[in-house]
Amino acid sequence: MSQRLTILSQLAVKASLEGKWKDAVELNSQILEIDPHDLSARNRLGRAYLQISEFLKAKKCFEEVLELDPINSTAKKNILMAKSKKKESVKNPNVERSLIKEPGTTTEEYINITAKRITSDSLKPGEALYLRVDKKTTNIFKLDLKQKPEILLGKIEGPVATRLSRAKNLGAYLIAHFISGKGKTAKIMIRSTIPVFKSERQEVKPYMKKGTIEESEIEIPMLDEA
Known part of the structure; x- marks a missing residue:
């Protein structure tokens, strides 16, 4: 199950980077069906809705993120765009x-x-x-x-x-x-191209509801310290 989530997350990020917003909606929705507490996927879904002018759906996504993580900076920024019905400026x-x-x-x-x-x-x-x-x-x-x-x-x-x-x-x-x-x-x-750096584990914030985490934890084989 975790491997499928990892693959779906990679595809969802790729879809966003390539501006394939409808694909991003579908992929992030699939992730949330498996793991409703994936805040990164919910933020990505909200962003995709922004880009296809589904502002009410985008607003709902960011509200759900903020319910679980009240100071999530991505959701706080993007919910203002959803309320003002503005699309995100996409960079290179x-x-x-x-x-x-x-x-x-x-x-x-x-x-x-x-x-x-x-x-x-x-x-x-x-x-x-x-x-x-x-x-x-x-x-x-x-x-x-x-x-x-x-x-x-x-x-x-x-x-x-x-x-x-x-x-x-x-x-x-x-x-x-x-x-x-x-x-x-x-x-x-x-x-x-080879995993050699220490992976940063996300801390569970005291105000976040139990079971919520922004990214799926991926076990990476690490090199021993010299």
């Missing part, structure tokens, strides 16, 4: 896809930009970054075909660098994308 789907967190295969990290005349304003959300992985250090480069030599933005050291090194040795494909930043600090998402 390729950018959205690159910034989706996945348990075990992605991690968000902050780096200090050491390159001269480069700040976080020089980068675009979703912009791909190149990783050069060594045993204890991973260097982050800005991809620019017109710029030679490559622009070294900064580096990552410590446990994350160790995991990246082990992933590389196992044959994983590694890439990073810029998320956001300020000044000389950049937040990036690193993605591996």
Whole structure:
């Protein structure tokens, strides 16, 4: 059952990213038939209803989310759009896809930009970054075909660098994308084709009703610490 939910969730996210809103309605509805307490699916369903102008249905979805999780930021934002009968502004789907967190295969990290005349304003959300992985250090480069030599933005050291090194040795494909930043600090998402990062388990909030959880927990085989 959990495997089917995982597959349905992946298909539902894919449908949203591709703007296939009617498919997203169908897929998220199937998820909720199996697990009525899946808040992420209910939020996705509400968002899909927004995009096809089913504002009353969208409003109901977000109200149901807020009943279980009163401070759910996604539902609080989108219910205002449903009440005002406004569709969500859809961003570039390729950018959205690159910034989706996945348990075990992605991690968000902050780096200090050491390159001269480069700040976080020089980068675009979703912009791909190149990783050069060594045993204890991973260097982050800005991809620019017109710029030679490559622009070294900064580096990552410590446990994350160790995991990246082990992933590389196992044959994983590694890439990073810029998320956001300020000044000389950049937040990036690193993605591996092999699960090497610690999965974040969602905490059950004290005000949430028993049995509710936003995402299905997926067991990921982890590498042992060095």
